[in-house]
Amino acid sequence: MATIPNERLREALQVEKNPTWMPVVALALRDQSGRLLLQKRPPHKHHGGLWELPGGKVESDEFPRLALTREIAEELAITIDPASLTPGLLADEGEFGATVLFVYDCSRWSGEIRPLEHQEWGWFTFAEAGELPLAPMDRDLIKRMAQ
Numbered sequence: 001m002a003t004i005p006n007e008r009l010r011e012a013l014q015v016e017k018n019p020t021w022m023p024v025v026a027l028a029l030r031d032q033s034g035r036l037l038l039q040k041r042p043p044h045k046h047h048g049g050l051w052e053l054p055g056g057k058v059e060s061d062e063f064p065r066l067a068l069t070r071e072i073a074e075e076l077a078i079t080i081d082p083a084s085l086t087p088g089l090l091a092d093e094g095e096f097g098a099t100v101l102f103v104y105d106c107s108r109w110s111g112e113i114r115p116l117e118h119q120e121w122g123w124f125t126f127a128e129a130g131e132l133p134l135a136p137m138d139r140d141l142i143k144r145m146a147q
């Protein structure tokens with residue numbers, strides 16, 4: 001891969017004004033039999049129609065665990081305890097790995113799951129998940145989770 005001097009890269013990307021990379025947090029939520037919760041991305045979004053772990057972008061004024069707590073409440077109507085999250089796997093995509101997905105495991109949550117963004121969702125074994133059209137980072141993550 002060609003090396004780009006940092007100064008030129010900073011100029012090209014105007015890093016003082018724009019962040020150079022995007023942190024995304026996602027939740028690996030399991031049911032009692034160990035199946036994983038996955039949801040389908042809305043058709044109008046990036047990777048629309050592909051299956052993913054619930055979660056979303058970390059805003060610039062947020063801490064990752066709090067961003068994940070917020071996203072999960074917005075998407076699934078359940079409450080997770082930020083203190084009960086355990087950092088898990090990591091994936092990235094883009095030429096320079098500009099989107100970084102941080103996956104957390106969760107041991108405590110409350111409420112009843114309701115898809116507030118009208119998204120399809122379900123519990124899947126790793127074998128079942130492997131048959132779904134997954135977002136690219138999730139394909140890699142689920143393979144690694146299954147090992």
Ligand SMILES: Nc1nc2c([nH]c(=O)n2[C@H]2C[C@H](O)[C@@H](COP(=O)(O)OP(=O)(O)OP(=O)(O)O)O2)c(=O)[nH]1
Pocket residue numbers: 024025026045046047051052053054055056057058071099101135136137138
């Ligand atoms: N939440 C989530 N995003 C993923 C996964 N895999 C994957 O490639 N992505 C990508 C898709 C998007 O480019 C980005 C997350 O964006 P998002 O659209 O979910 O974020 P958001 O909920 O904050 O949405 P918005 O600002 O677009 O409304 O990460 C995943 O498992 N979970």
